[in-house]
Amino acid sequence: MSDDQTFAALRQELDRWRSAGRTARLWLRDDDAVEVTDALEQLLDTTRQATVPLTLAVIPAFTGEALVARLAREDHVLVAVHGWSHENHAGPDEKKQELGSHRHADVVLAQLRNGLDRLRLLHGPKLVPMLVPPWNRISAELVPRLEEQGFEVLSVFGRMRDNSPIRLLNTHVDVVNARGQRGDRPHADLVRELVGELRTRFAGGEDPCARERPAPVDEPIGILTHHLVHGASERAFLARLFEETVDHSAVSWMSATDLVGGLALPQGRVE
Numbered sequence: 001m002s003d004d005q006t007f008a009a010l011r012q013e014l015d016r017w018r019s020a021g022r023t024a025r026l027w028l029r030d031d032d033a034v035e036v037t038d039a040l041e042q043l044l045d046t047t048r049q050a051t052v053p054l055t056l057a058v059i060p061a062f063t064g065e066a067l068v069a070r071l072a073r074e075d076h077v078l079v080a081v082h083g084w085s086h087e088n089h090a091g092p093d094e095k096k097q098e099l100g101s102h103r104h105a106d107v108v109l110a111q112l113r114n115g116l117d118r119l120r121l122l123h124g125p126k127l128v129p130m131l132v133p134p135w136n137r138i139s140a141e142l143v144p145r146l147e148e149q150g151f152e153v154l155s156v157f158g159r160m161r162d163n164s165p166i167r168l169l170n171t172h173v174d175v176v177n178a179r180g181q182r183g184d185r186p187h188a189d190l191v192r193e194l195v196g197e198l199r200t201r202f203a204g205g206e207d208p209c210a211r212e213r214p215a216p217v218d219e220p221i222g223i224l225t226h227h228l229v230h231g232a233s234e235r236a237f238l239a240r241l242f243e244e245t246v247d248h249s250a251v252s253w254m255s256a257t258d259l260v261g262g263l264a265l266p267q268g269r270v271e
């Protein structure tokens, strides 16, 4: 199937939003930035040309001035805190986690505060006080204590739940990873997932076909990328996605700051 046919379902859904006078809020989060690489340059180019705001989740322990100098030239980029060192502390039979319950909570939280302080010192106003847990996983006991460390928002993967102790700005479509797959995800699958997210919001959270919990109507839709492993397929998907959406009057690509600061986010809960 050509990309044109693949994206027809998205066009159709967005036209429905336009006819109803509604606007879908999208945001883009990219993970694992540390230094300036060709892959990062590519993502910066694509997003700048498309005028799509980008939130880069940066690993505090290993980053430094080179990334600061490079990002200073990009008005459309914000920085979030991607754990501390992105090291796995889980056992060989567990899912990978840096922020799990394998270490004392005080130790983990102290590292997260260091990460936030370090990135704020480096990136100044570009820093959003947002924690992006490595592998999108964080122990439930840590979440109520994130605000004490200076975080204002948490970003993981999946639809938000009610009653979170901290605001959530989540991602919902992972361009690179699927269960058992890393890279080269079929574009039709990605479009289907995005259209699914749009449909549940359009319907006010009701989606009889969805196995996932309903999305709050006003939850922004987060697109998640990992620039370091993007190949031709991911680059083509993003280029096409931006082409289809940036100028569409039913879509608003928003920065994390605008979403966190300017507009009330629904309260959610993580598992």
Ligand SMILES: [Zn+2]
Pocket: 031, 032, 082, 086, 134, 135
């Ligand atoms: Zn990561």
